[in-house]
Amino acid sequence: MTRVTDSPVDVVLSVDVEFSLNSALAQPEQPPLGAEWVYGEAGGRAEGLGFMLDCFDRHGLKGTFFTEVFNTYFFGDGPMRRVAADILARGHDLQLHLHPVWRGFLNPRWQSEPMPPPPGADSLVGRPPAEIAALLREGAAILERLSGQRPTAFRCGNLDAGAALYQGMAEAGLVLASNVGVGLLRPAEPQLQLYAGLHLIGDVLEVPVTTYRMPLFRNRLLLLTTAGSSTAEIRAVLTRAARQGVGPVVVLMHPHDFRLALSQAPSGPPRYAADRVRQRRLEQLCGHLATQPRQYRVTTFAEAATRWRSAAASQRAEPPLCGSIAGLAQRLLENKLRPALLGLPQ
Numbered sequence: 616m617t618r619v620t621d622s623p624v625d626v627v628l629s630v631d632v633e634f635s636l637n638s639a640l641a642q643p644e645q646p647p648l649g650a651e652w653v654y655g656e657a658g659g660r661a662e663g664l665g666f667m668l669d670c671f672d673r674h675g676l677k678g679t680f681f682t683e684v685f686n687t688y689f690f691g692d693g694p695m696r697r698v699a700a701d702i703l704a705r706g707h708d709l710q711l712h713l714h715p716v717w718r719g720f721l722n723p724r725w726q727s728e729p730m731p732p733p734p735g736a737d738s739l740v741g742r743p744p745a746e747i748a749a750l751l752r753e754g755a756a757i758l759e760r761l762s763g764q765r766p767t768a769f770r771c772g773n774l775d776a777g778a779a780l781y782q783g784m785a786e787a788g789l790v791l792a793s794n795v796g797v798g799l800l801r802p803a804e805p806q807l808q809l810y811a812g813l814h815l816i817g818d819v820l821e822v823p824v825t826t827y828r829m830p831l832f833r834n835r836l837l838l839l840t841t842a843g844s845s846t847a848e849i850r851a852v853l854t855r856a857a858r859q860g861v862g863p864v865v866v867l868m869h870p871h872d873f874r875l876a877l878s879q880a881p882s883g884p885p886r887y888a889a890d891r892v893r894q895r896r897l898e899q900l901c902g903h904l905a906t907q908p909r910q911y912r913v914t915t916f917a918e919a920a921t922r923w924r925s926a927a928a929s930q931r932a933e934p935p936l937c938g939s940i941a942g943l944a945q946r947l948l949e950n951k952l953r954p955a956l957l958g959l960p961q
């Protein structure tokens with residue numbers, strides 16, 4: 616099973632950039648949260664997106680930012696155009712992310728007749744391929760309008776993937792995907808239950824968010840994220856991926872992961888503070904990757920697309936990589952014990 620390879624394993628720092636619906640379709644008096652949610656300003660510093668972009672720059676790394684654009688049906692183009700410009704100004708890869716639930720704001724009666732979004736409103740699964748293709752074309756056109764660039768890769772909201780999604784993607788001409796994350800949500804179709812690597816689904820190349828397994832509870836699967844995975848867990852997964860030649864490793868994060876939302880005064884604006892634990896994780900991850908170029912090649916979907924497509928045919932599905940006991944202990948300490956002791960949101 617273990618094979619030692621000479622070439623570095625690809626690693627993608629993937630970011631889902633999105634605003635918060637804040638349950639506004641059910642409770643219109645509680646409006647969605649836009650740019651402030653992503654930037655997370657605290658004491659004059661942007662502890663969300665600003666921290667991420669500075670951290671990537673400090674280590675000379677580029678990420679792929681899957682950017683949600685159906686929010687424009689509430690916010691207009693301004694807020695996400697500013698976010699996209701900030702991402703592109705630092706030389707990152709801008710791609711498409713969609714949460715169809717935002718299309719609820721196309722209903723002119725959303726305020727006078729509020730209702731919770733029906734089941735499936737935020738999913739592409741369960742829709743026919745032609746409808747999915749139309750939504751993808753609509754989203755791609757909005758992102759191009761905001762950024763001047765046409766996306767070549769797509770990640771669906773909530774990592775909620777199904778076979779029809781790939782037919783819709785092919786129909787819309789978007790043939791590079793990162794829709795799957797079994798550690799968060801296991802797709803119904805066995806051929807989509809993928810943990811890492813490169814996989815051709817028809818014409819579409821799927822590069823899943825990496826799922827790994829706990830060392831003690833072998834059936835517990837986890838998604839590789841800087842919000843949930845401790846530094847020791849991330850390093851264990853990376854080390855095993857490099858040793859076994861299993862890649863690309865795709866790490867998932869959001870700008871809003873790196874700031875805490877403090878409790879909001881009833882009529883005041885939301886307040887934020889830096890999430891020092893998660894910020895340290897990203898700093899340590901970037902430092903680890905940047906200083907070991909013989910083991911890791913940090914790349915983006917745009918940069919690697921051609922190379923990945925030619926490598927995909929020779930790849931086969933692998934079992935999930937394993938975390939570590941030290942990583943699990945650090946995870947429990949940082950994610951459960953520390954917030955409980957300090958009274959922080961978990």
Ligand SMILES: [Zn+2]
Nearest residue numbers: 631633772773
């Ligand atoms: Zn999302």
